[in-house]
Amino acid sequence: MWALNWKLDDILMPFPGVEPIDVTKEMQRQHYTPRHMFELADRFFYSLNLTRVPASFWRRSVMRQPDARRVICHPSSWDFCDGADFRINHCTNVTQKDLVTIHHEMSHVQYFMQYKNQPYIFRAAANPGIHEAVGHAVALSVESPRHLWRLGLLNDYRTTYAVEINDLMRRALDQVVFLPYAYLVDLWRWKVLEGSLPEKDWNCGWWDLRYEIQGMKPPEVRSEEDFDAASKYHIPANIAYSRHFVSFVMQFQLHKALCMKAGQYVPGDPSRPLHKCDIYSSTQAGNALGEMMRLGSSRPWPEVIETVLGERKMNGSALREYFRPLELWLAEENQKHKEFVGWRPDGEYCVYEKPKKSESSLRCELNTE
Numbered sequence: 001m002w003a004l005n006w007k008l009d010d011i012l013m014p015f016p017g018v019e020p021i022d023v024t025k026e027m028q029r030q031h032y033t034p035r036h037m038f039e040l041a042d043r044f045f046y047s048l049n050l051t052r053v054p055a056s057f058w059r060r061s062v063m064r065q066p067d068a069r070r071v072i073c074h075p076s077s078w079d080f081c082d083g084a085d086f087r088i089n090h091c092t093n094v095t096q097k098d099l100v101t102i103h104h105e106m107s108h109v110q111y112f113m114q115y116k117n118q119p120y121i122f123r124a125a126a127n128p129g130i131h132e133a134v135g136h137a138v139a140l141s142v143e144s145p146r147h148l149w150r151l152g153l154l155n156d157y158r159t160t161y162a163v164e165i166n167d168l169m170r171r172a173l174d175q176v177v178f179l180p181y182a183y184l185v186d187l188w189r190w191k192v193l194e195g196s197l198p199e200k201d202w203n204c205g206w207w208d209l210r211y212e213i214q215g216m217k218p219p220e221v222r223s224e225e226d227f228d229a230a231s232k233y234h235i236p237a238n239i240a241y242s243r244h245f246v247s248f249v250m251q252f253q254l255h256k257a258l259c260m261k262a263g264q265y266v267p268g269d270p271s272r273p274l275h276k277c278d279i280y281s282s283t284q285a286g287n288a289l290g291e292m293m294r295l296g297s298s299r300p301w302p303e304v305i306e307t308v309l310g311e312r313k314m315n316g317s318a319l320r321e322y323f324r325p326l327e328l329w330l331a332e333e334n335q336k337h338k339e340f341v342g343w344r345p346d347g348e349y350c351v352y353e354k355p356k357k358s359e360s361s362l363r364c365e366l367n368t369e
């Protein structure tokens, strides 16, 4: 509805008919259990020289759908703020997707444990995007064929070019496509709160941003009778959205920095590209991550990220490096097929409120009767 990701794998795969890597069947064949999946995630952080979850975590977390009662199953991680009690609530299925999700959630728990000695007010990520960025960055390693091979779920970590490009495309349709949307939600809100977008133009102002930034048009012409921005939960609920933009950009910065520390990524070396890196068992990467996490929000975020990244700003270049093989493939394809890259105005998509007739003109019309 919001076109915030384009899961159109069936029509947009560069190499149609090529099966993606999915170790779900293999996990089931090896009798994986939710508990086993959590243990693997715990071992991942331990391999980085980070901290194991406490015994209470295993007793108190929800790892599978309980038999006797209904629970909210959306995965979530909890810091009980006593420095000892951390939990995850997740009704796990034995699938590759859930294996990755568990590592993501365990990253949050790892963050809680690292900053537990900070005063309460600083027990948070340095900015609202960083908690998620760490989880996403860890997931990038876990999903790599090299890591799945390490777990004994794949016979070989080498993949064909077609599998690799398809996989990057699948990710790009999810993560790159998300960026313009994640940016414009709060841009629109900013204009509303600042007063530069008057209330009478709220809906068409929304569609102007959707069109200019995201290249999206509604399926039918909209007007100020509609209020489409409110269809996104975060608008009426008044929840900030730019954190998601920040986390999606910073995950690649973090991934790159950690992979370089792990010696798994060497810029310019085609044998070690960024999208194939797995930081598993690198104490250098883990130590750097731990140092950043331990600071919590006790310092301004540019200082905190500098400990790992060596730079103080958000930067999209790591994202581009990650998707580099796909970008090269696309540039070639687009040239071959003489594709137009971008979008051109073609017709109206939202009707701004018509100017109200003034009273004198109304009177005039009445007089003609």
Ligand SMILES: [Zn+2]
Pocket (backbone or CB within 6 Å): 104, 105, 108, 131, 132, 135
């Ligand atoms: Zn998360």
